[in-house]
Amino acid sequence: xxxxxxxVRLAALLVTMSCARALALQRNHxxxxxxxxxxxxxxxxxxxxxxxxxxxxxxxLENGLFKQRYLLSDQxxxxxxxxxxxxxxxxxxxxxxxxxxxxxxxxxxxxxxxVFAEHRYYGESLPFGEESYSNAKYLNYLTSExxxxxxxxxxxxxKASVTGAQNSPVIAVGGSYGGMLAxxxxxxxxxxxxxxxxxxxxxxxFTDMVPCGDFYKIVTQDFxxxxxxxxxxxxxxxxxxxxxxxxxxxxxxxxxEFGLCAPxxxxxxxxxxxxxxxxxxxxxxxxxxxxxxFLQHLPxxxxxxxCTHLQFDSGVxxxxxxxxxxxxVKVYYNYTGSAVCLNMSETATGxxxxxxxxxxxxxxxxMPMCTDGIQDMFEPQSWSLQAFSDECYGLFGVRxxxxxxxxxxxxxxxxSHSNIIFxxxxxxxxxxxxxxxxxxxxxxxxxxxxxxxxxxxxYSNEHDPQSVIQARALxxxxxxxxxxxxxx
Amino acid sequence: xxxxxxxVRLAALLVTMSCARALALQRNHxxxxxxxxxxxxxxxxxxxxxxxxxxxxxxxLENGLFKQRYLLSDQxxxxxxxxxxxxxxxxxxxxxxxxxxxxxxxxxxxxxxxVFAEHRYYGESLPFGEESYSNAKYLNYLTSExxxxxxxxxxxxxKASVTGAQNSPVIAVGGSYGGMLAxxxxxxxxxxxxxxxxxxxxxxxFTDMVPCGDFYKIVTQDFxxxxxxxxxxxxxxxxxxxxxxxxxxxxxxxxxEFGLCAPxxxxxxxxxxxxxxxxxxxxxxxxxxxxxxFLQHLPxxxxxxxCTHLQFDSGVxxxxxxxxxxxxVKVYYNYTGSAVCLNMSETATGxxxxxxxxxxxxxxxxMPMCTDGIQDMFEPQSWSLQAFSDECYGLFGVRxxxxxxxxxxxxxxxxSHSNIIFxxxxxxxxxxxxxxxxxxxxxxxxxxxxxxxxxxxxYSNEHDPQSVIQARALxxxxxxxxxxxxxx
Numbered sequence: 001x002x003x004x005x006x007x008v009r010l011a012a013l014l015v016t017m018s019c020a021r022a023l024a025l026q027r028n029h030x031x032x033x034x035x036x037x038x039x040x041x042x043x044x045x046x047x048x049x050x051x052x053x054x055x056x057x058x059x060x061l062e063n064g065l066f067k068q069r070y071l072l073s074d075q076x077x078x079x080x081x082x083x084x085x086x087x088x089x090x091x092x093x094x095x096x097x098x099x100x101x102x103x104x105x106x107x108x109x110x111x112x113x114x115v116f117a118e119h120r121y122y123g124e125s126l127p128f129g130e131e132s133y134s135n136a137k138y139l140n141y142l143t144s145e146x147x148x149x150x151x152x153x154x155x156x157x158x159k160a161s162v163t164g165a166q167n168s169p170v171i172a173v174g175g176s177y178g179g180m181l182a183x184x185x186x187x188x189x190x191x192x193x194x195x196x197x198x199x200x201x202x203x204x205x206f207t208d209m210v211p212c213g214d215f216y217k218i219v220t221q222d223f224x225x226x227x228x229x230x231x232x233x234x235x236x237x238x239x240x241x242x243x244x245x246x247x248x249x250x251x252x253x254x255x256x257e258f259g260l261c262a263p264x265x266x267x268x269x270x271x272x273x274x275x276x277x278x279x280x281x282x283x284x285x286x287x288x289x290x291x292x293x294f295l296q297h298l299p300x301x302x303x304x305x306x307c308t309h310l311q312f313d314s315g316v317x318x319x320x321x322x323x324x325x326x327x328x329v330k331v332y333y334n335y336t337g338s339a340v341c342l343n344m345s346e347t348a349t350g351x352x353x354x355x356x357x358x359x360x361x362x363x364x365x366x367m368p369m370c371t372d373g374i375q376d377m378f379e380p381q382s383w384s385l386q387a388f389s390d391e392c393y394g395l396f397g398v399r400x401x402x403x404x405x406x407x408x409x410x411x412x413x414x415x416s417h418s419n420i421i422f423x424x425x426x427x428x429x430x431x432x433x434x435x436x437x438x439x440x441x442x443x444x445x446x447x448x449x450x451x452x453x454x455x456x457x458x459y460s461n462e463h464d465p466q467s468v469i470q471a472r473a474l475x476x477x478x479x480x481x482x483x484x485x486x487x488x
Numbered sequence: 489x490x491x492x493x494x495x496v497r498l499a500a501l502l503v504t505m506s507c508a509r510a511l512a513l514q515r516n517h518x519x520x521x522x523x524x525x526x527x528x529x530x531x532x533x534x535x536x537x538x539x540x541x542x543x544x545x546x547x548x549l550e551n552g553l554f555k556q557r558y559l560l561s562d563q564x565x566x567x568x569x570x571x572x573x574x575x576x577x578x579x580x581x582x583x584x585x586x587x588x589x590x591x592x593x594x595x596x597x598x599x600x601x602x603v604f605a606e607h608r609y610y611g612e613s614l615p616f617g618e619e620s621y622s623n624a625k626y627l628n629y630l631t632s633e634x635x636x637x638x639x640x641x642x643x644x645x646x647k648a649s650v651t652g653a654q655n656s657p658v659i660a661v662g663g664s665y666g667g668m669l670a671x672x673x674x675x676x677x678x679x680x681x682x683x684x685x686x687x688x689x690x691x692x693x694f695t696d697m698v699p700c701g702d703f704y705k706i707v708t709q710d711f712x713x714x715x716x717x718x719x720x721x722x723x724x725x726x727x728x729x730x731x732x733x734x735x736x737x738x739x740x741x742x743x744x745e746f747g748l749c750a751p752x753x754x755x756x757x758x759x760x761x762x763x764x765x766x767x768x769x770x771x772x773x774x775x776x777x778x779x780x781x782f783l784q785h786l787p788x789x790x791x792x793x794x795c796t797h798l799q800f801d802s803g804v805x806x807x808x809x810x811x812x813x814x815x816x817v818k819v820y821y822n823y824t825g826s827a828v829c830l831n832m833s834e835t836a837t838g839x840x841x842x843x844x845x846x847x848x849x850x851x852x853x854x855m856p857m858c859t860d861g862i863q864d865m866f867e868p869q870s871w872s873l874q875a876f877s878d879e880c881y882g883l884f885g886v887r888x889x890x891x892x893x894x895x896x897x898x899x900x901x902x903x904s905h906s907n908i909i910f911x912x913x914x915x916x917x918x919x920x921x922x923x924x925x926x927x928x929x930x931x932x933x934x935x936x937x938x939x940x941x942x943x944x945x946x947y948s949n950e951h952d953p954q955s956v957i958q959a960r961a962l963x964x965x966x967x968x969x970x971x972x973x974x975x976x
Contacts, residue, residue: 057892189895191902407644413679
């Protein structure tokens with residue numbers, strides 16, 4: 001099922017896709033290896049296991065099972081010691097496993113077992129095998145509630161079956177959508193998990209909970225502070241694209257300037273803008289303080305590097321400006337110089353992960369986004385639920401329920417829960433929907449001034465800023481305290 | 489869909505049906521009236537309203553709506569005052585409304601709005617109208633999770649739409665299965681309800697949580713202490729039934745002695761026993777200290793009255809004993825003397841409420857029951873999940889998931905929750921699965937020594953024992969405290 005890029009999708013879907021897109025892009029990377037810093041790498045050891053999971057936890061007519069994949073590492077685990085349980089998000093679990101170095105870094109000290117559970121409909125955990133995405137009926141079991149039930153059932157089963165795990169406290173850990181799931185797992189199944197570390201988890205990125213423009217404002221701020229005229233240049237670029245793309249020659253020039261694999265046709269210009277917009281978003285998300293290959297192989301502080309190509313003042317011509325944009329974009333897509341051409345459509349169309357997240361965005365995970373071109377560097381685009389809903393119906397035969405997630409997970413009134421850390425990076429656009437102020441002694445917000453998207457979950461690195469080192473120490477302190485309380 | 493009474497069902501289904509059966513039996517009563525004590529009655533005023541509710545909260549393919557009925561009384565409500573929200577159980581909501589006098593008694597003092605929400609698939613709240621029970625596909629949305637979501641969505645909508653209700657604290661109130669739902673609503677949707685009064689709510693009556701024989705032990709104890717030889721006589725009666733029913737003449741005698749509407753055939757004897765067993769259970773449940781017409785029109789302390797007919801010593805003949813049993817049974821079925829005959833099949837086959845609860849028992853609400861004939865007064869019957877499952881499959885095309893309810897609702901590990909009162913009566917068989925010891929300052933157990941099934945939820949009565957008066961006062965105190973905390 002191919003997903004068509006439309007202007008509506010620009011504001012509506014594309015950006016909420018960024019997490020998923022990250023995964024899709026990441027598929028090419030070597031799995032089974034984790035990168036520590038950039039130059040170092042270490043092999044992580046885990047067993048790949050499969051659990052027979054109910055396809056439908058909330059109805060009894062569909063009684064089928066599917067194989068949920070999970071990865072288990074017990075090399076440092078001491079009996080009765082804690083289990084750090086990664087609540088997998090919208091993609092291949094091995095990739096998450098390799099990008100959640102924090103858990104690997106602390107496993108020995110904590111005597112912890114690590115479990116990484118794959119989210120249904122992603123990676124290998126396909127309820128209806130290759131047919132899982134083939135129709136609306138099969139897709140019907142792709143919800144966060146079902147995924148949480150999977151996690152809870154798996155944890156309960158592990159504790160019952162693994163010798164010495166019966167009394168092991170379980171801490172849910174997750175980042176991004178996985179962080180939302182970690183928090184929600186604690187909220188909905190507190191008998192199963194003692195606490196949760198929800199990193200960069202935008203649990204409030206829903207209708208009427210945060211202003212729809214905040215996300216793009218943060219993206220813009222990142223660029224604004226990373227180089228003179230950087231965000232201004234990007235803001236100007238949209239008009240420049242309109243001007244240049246208005247002629248056939250201009251389109252050809254654009255295609256060549258950007259080194260696109262397929263030359264732009266007039267009807268592709270909206271997709272081209274969407275692709276650029278998403279590129280800027282992704283850059284903000286992965287603006288890490290060291291060379292890394294999370295979404296792409298990138299230099300340290302990539303936004304700063306990108307911005308060196310975008311320091312134009314108002315006298316710049318359209319083509320000069322777009323040349324700078326193309327140089328900037330290539331920092332993201334071709335830092336290593338190995339790309340023959342830039343494949344815009346590959347980024348814009350869905351991988352398995354993207355398709356799944358599209359479906360989730362079209363059902364429960366309705367995250368309104370908007371831009372005004374003033375407080376952000378993008379073209380003004382209001383949020384239209386109706387347009388979004390119609391597109392969803394066309395794609396999947398379902399319509400979003402915009403208030404459901406807020407209903408199901410408590411909206412902003414979550415203060416009766418306990419033992420959740422919400423960590424957010426100031427550089428991360430998803431901070432817009434995050435919990436950034438502590439709500440109680442045990443609902444703790446940690447803000448990492450120099451952090452992009454769940455930097456704290458990554459392996460420690462010699463270039464880590466002090467703020468993330470402190471954040472991790474504080475996280476560990478809370479987690480140890482919960483475990484201690486549990487074991488009393 | 490007729491439900492066949494089989495020996496398996498005896499141990500498996502019948503007793504877990506008692507709540508539902510109560511409702512089915514109660515359908516004949518005058519609705520729209522509430523009985524205060526016995527001789528007094530007062531009319532209660534409410535509006536009957538309907539809310540467009542999602543048929544499936546947990547999947548997006550089925551996007552249909554149905555009309556959920558709810559009753560609303562705001563005659564005593566002050567703006568911003570609390571809402572007491574009755575979480576309807578397996579039956580017609582008007583009947584629950586009229587049998588939850590506690591809320592009517594306290595409404596004025598609290599300035600409270602009362603809302604009684606009907607549980608989907610019962611009363612008028614039928615997701616697929618008259619067809620709702622016609623097939624497994626339509627029945628698929630009959631689960632406690634869906635019902636809780638209905639309640640949560642309705643509350644959120646009421647608070648948004650009723651002027652002055654936006655900041656109203658909501659307290660969930662329920663008895664029996666409705667009490668389970670009240671507790672679970674607080675556990676799963678704490679953003680929606682500030683606290684819950686869960687009266688006679690057997691939230692632990694699930695596999696591996698309490699001994700399967702406890703329920704019938706309590707029934708037996710009630711009879712044992714209500715009259716000399718009472719439980720012993722009932723224990724002996726099963727053999728006497730076998731003996732007498734072994735001949736055609738004996739069957740005829742039995743039929744006449746009990747005044748059955750349809751004469752017993754040899755194949756009906758198991759049903760006859762099941763019917764008697766359930767009668768004893770129901771009597772224990774409604775052993776109230778005053779004349780009342782809850783399940784049937786009954787004298788005060790009905791078990792004591794029943795036991796006056798069962799004071800036999802060991803020299804009694806089978807027919808003498810069974811004559812006593814028939815007199816005892818008629819206390820239950822014909823106290824007013826208006827019954828022409830006893831309709832055994834009417835009790836044993838399902839009304840709408842019974843069918844629905846059967847389905848719920850066959851899916852999530854798997855409550856193992858067993859008897860040993862030693863610690864209880866019944867014939868020994870072990871619990872067989874396999875037999876139960878096979879029967880469920882035959883009836884509804886579904887199989888029970890015995891561990892799901894425990895998984896979904898935390899099993900015995902619910903101490904991280906807050907603001908729930910669990911009240912249980914010592915006379916109530918369902919106390920077997922209740923929370924009878926406080927788990928924290930805000931997870932409070934109240935035991936009512938002289939209480940049968942949710943006596944505390946009934947109207948106050950001049951014959952109320954001190955224990956229930958105290959219980960209600962304590963309940964009110966906790967509820968007021970929660971409200972005060974919420975309003976700070």
